[in-house]
Amino acid sequence: MTNQNMVISDAKSCLTMAIAAAMSESTMLPQKPLISQNGYLSLKKILKKLESCGNGARINPLLDSMRASSPTRRASDAKDQSSWTLRLPSALSMFEEMMSVSKGKQIVVFLDYDGTLSPIVEDPEHAFMTNEMRDAVKGVAKFFPTAIVSGRSRAKVYSFVRLSELYYAGSHGMDIKGPTEGLKRGRENQTVLCQPAREFLPIINEVYRTLIDKIKHIPGAKVENNKFCLSVHYRCVEEKNWAKLGDEVKSIVKGYQQLRLTQGRKVIEIRPTIKWDKGNALEFLLESLGYAEWNDIFPIYIGDDRTDEDAFKVIRRKGQGLGILVSESPKETYASYSLNEPSEVMDFLTQLVEWKQSQYP
Numbered sequence: 431m432t433n434q435n436m437v438i439s440d441a442k443s444c445l446t447m448a449i450a451a452a453m454s455e456s457t458m459l460p461q462k463p464l465i466s467q468n469g470y471l472s473l474k475k476i477l478k479k480l481e482s483c484g485n486g487a488r489i490n491p492l493l494d495s496m497r498a499s500s501p502t503r504r505a506s507d508a509k510d511q512s513s514w515t516l517r518l519p520s521a522l523s524m525f526e527e528m529m530s531v532s533k534g535k536q537i538v539v540f541l542d543y544d545g546t547l548s549p550i551v552e553d554p555e556h557a558f559m560t561n562e563m564r565d566a567v568k569g570v571a572k573f574f575p576t577a578i579v580s581g582r583s584r585a586k587v588y589s590f591v592r593l594s595e596l597y598y599a600g601s602h603g604m605d606i607k608g609p610t611e612g613l614k615r616g617r618e619n620q621t622v623l624c625q626p627a628r629e630f631l632p633i634i635n636e637v638y639r640t641l642i643d644k645i646k647h648i649p650g651a652k653v654e655n656n657k658f659c660l661s662v663h664y665r666c667v668e669e670k671n672w673a674k675l676g677d678e679v680k681s682i683v684k685g686y687q688q689l690r691l692t693q694g695r696k697v698i699e700i701r702p703t704i705k706w707d708k709g710n711a712l713e714f715l716l717e718s719l720g721y722a723e724w725n726d727i728f729p730i731y732i733g734d735d736r737t738d739e740d741a742f743k744v745i746r747r748k749g750q751g752l753g754i755l756v757s758e759s760p761k762e763t764y765a766s767y768s769l770n771e772p773s774e775v776m777d778f779l780t781q782l783v784e785w786k787q788s789q790y791p
């Protein structure tokens with residue numbers, strides 16, 4: 431379930447839904463019958479008609495995906511909730527069982543930022559983490575190598591977290607830097623470990639400028655420059671304008687073969703086409719730390735978003751470590767455990783430190 435696969439499956443389900451809608455809703459039905467001479471429906475004709483038969487049945491996978499991108503509800507009833515926690519047990523209630531598997535292995539902690547360490551808020555500039563959360567992360571980093579892996583630019587996520595003892599992987603892992611703690615002033619740049627999308631910088635900046643201009647007429651729309659990728663936010667855009675925003679983004683990106691679109695929580699992300707994601711960042715960091723042998727390590731990755739699935743997938747494939755999804759509502763995921771919200775992430779991190787301390791009283 432890579433992002434690309436997700437887009438493809440979104441497109442497929444959108445197509446199925448659109449065809450069903452067009453065949454059942456008389457108001458959306460095209461005027462001319464679509465039965466060919468041999469009596470079969472021509473798919474090509476259906477698609478052509480659907481594209482022009484009004485918003486309700488238009489095929490627009492990006493819009494469909496935008497609508498699906500941020501479930502806002504909790505599991506609706508107790509039955510939903512219990513089947514969700516059966517599928518993905520709470521990392522808090524299963525703590526002891528989970529950690530017993532890590533015996534003898536080096537734990538390495540990976541933390542997403544938005545929606546994991548800080549709650550989701552309307553203004554991306556105000557997504558602050560609490561001091562209590564900062565203390566919890568600091569506590570974890572005393573015992574285990576710890577990395578923040580974010581879609582934000584590395585500089586921006588650092589300005590929120592402000593802990594120099596951590597590794598930071600910004601721009602969805604395309605900008606990785608080691609700890610700067612204890613380094614002499616001016617030497618910080620020596621710790622840059624990996625920037626596989628450097629050559630895309632001019633294009634990203636060009637698209638950023640174009641986007642700012644093209645979407646300024648859409649109230650609430652915002653572009654964030656994440657250095658090696660861009661985020662187009664629509665959390666504050668009225669739903670009736672989502673299609674317009676999506677179309678603007680698509681039409682700009684269409685002119686750049688080197689760029690692709692992915693999706694997060696009420697955000698469209700524009701990224702270089704290189705195969706590098708949070709999963710690659712996780713593997714890269716483990717190797718840089720000298721842990722190429724997966725049997726000896728136990729990575730714990732906590733994240734809430736679609737882009738975190740790339741890292742969950744690596745952990746699942748390797749059969750080592752834990753993927754923990756932060757979500758209150760059921761989602762398709764490669765993670766094995768769940769936490770409801772950032773406050774539970776903080777509890778988990780605190781528990782991790784207490785558990786470590788209890789190992790060597």
Ligand SMILES: O=P(O)(O)OC[C@H]1O[C@H](O[C@H]2O[C@H](CO)[C@@H](O)[C@H](O)[C@H]2O)[C@H](O)[C@@H](O)[C@@H]1O
Binds near residue numbers: 542543696737
């Ligand atoms: O990988 P992450 O650290 O989770 O970054 C993913 C995106 O996070 C931010 O956007 C999200 O959080 C905002 C603040 O709570 C919220 O307003 C927005 O709707 C969310 O999508 C960040 O601003 C983006 O640039 C990141 O791509």
